[in-house]
Amino acid sequence: MRKIENNKLVPENKKTLGELIDSHLEPLLTDRRKNQQKILEICHVGKFLMFFENGFEISKVSEKPDFILNNGAEIVGLEHQIVVDNKSKEREGFFKNIFDLAELELQKDNCLPNFLANCYIKPYVNFRLSEKEELISIIVQVIKKYILTDIFDENPIIERIWKMPHSRISISGNLGSWWQKNLTIETLTKAIQKKEKLISKYKENIDKKQWLLIVIGSNGDSSFLIDRNIEYKVESKFDKVFILEDFNNRLFEIK
Incomplete structure (x- = not known):
């Protein structure tokens, strides 16, 4: 090598x-x-x-x-x-997909300003594929309320949100720290x-x-x-x- x-x-x-x-x-x-x-x-x-x-x-x-x-x-x-490690990639892909879809929904809302929201996902949470639509709806509601009022509602997926002005409406799901494998x-x-x-x-x-x-x-x-x-x-x-x-x-x- x-x-x-x-x-x-x-x-x-x-x-x-x-x-x-x-x-x-x-x-x-x-x-x-x-x-x-x-x-x-x-x-x-x-x-x-x-x-x-x-x-x-x-x-x-x-x-x-x-x-x-x-x-x-x-x-x-x-x-x-x-x-990549396929099992971990599947979990990352699941969360990326639901946050991508939630972002698309938020971009349709004319009441919202442009912003970047970094959403820290609760550690160790896991959900079934059948819960996908419900989770997208929760993400949209929680982020919208936080952007407009600075009030953060307790929910089963997002632990906290960090926001800042941005050129467009953009959100990301942050899974937190991890151990990389050799x-x-x-x-x-x-x-x-x-x-x-x-x-x-x-x-x-x-x-x-x-x-x-x-x-x-x-x-x-x-x-x-x-x-x-x-x-x-x-x-x-x-x-x-x-x-x-x-x-x-x-x-x-x-x-």
Whole structure:
């Protein structure tokens, strides 16, 4: 396993990232909600390419593989894979979904000013899918009353709310602190093998080198971190395999 260093200063990184991804993001930003997964993937690949001095850029955003990279001398297919703990991700997804839907309801209310509300979810709460509509209604009522009157009603989901002026009506559900899990060899191997099942299809579409980018270390209980006590070294049909710790902005080459 080799750690790849990014020695650029913050302003330089910011400028480079914009040059790498802005043109690819622009057509997707007209519908952020619909395109949020592909927007996230492009941002990850931009952060990945910032580590290199070899001139690689995103030539094409595609499928099978997810991206085509080009530095003028070499073309590479790049497949992207986010690795998370699925059980924790399901819980995070449930709460994100109901707060997203509550936000849409609040945006329809002409009585409300623009605001950002960060809602701290009560620890250890769990709800059934059948309670989804009721929870959305509770969130809407509690936030609306708090925004208009500063009165916070006791309820089964939100522990407290922090608010501030904003350019639009926006809310988020904050699940609080969490313990991030270390990435195991088993979890990593399963993620690579899942992508390897389609590598023949990638090579049909672009008969060039194929790289795999594994992304871990985002915010949330579902995310993983590199275990410093493990030497991640894998055999793979991909020509190169990388792990990007997203939040910590660290990149490792493991093949």
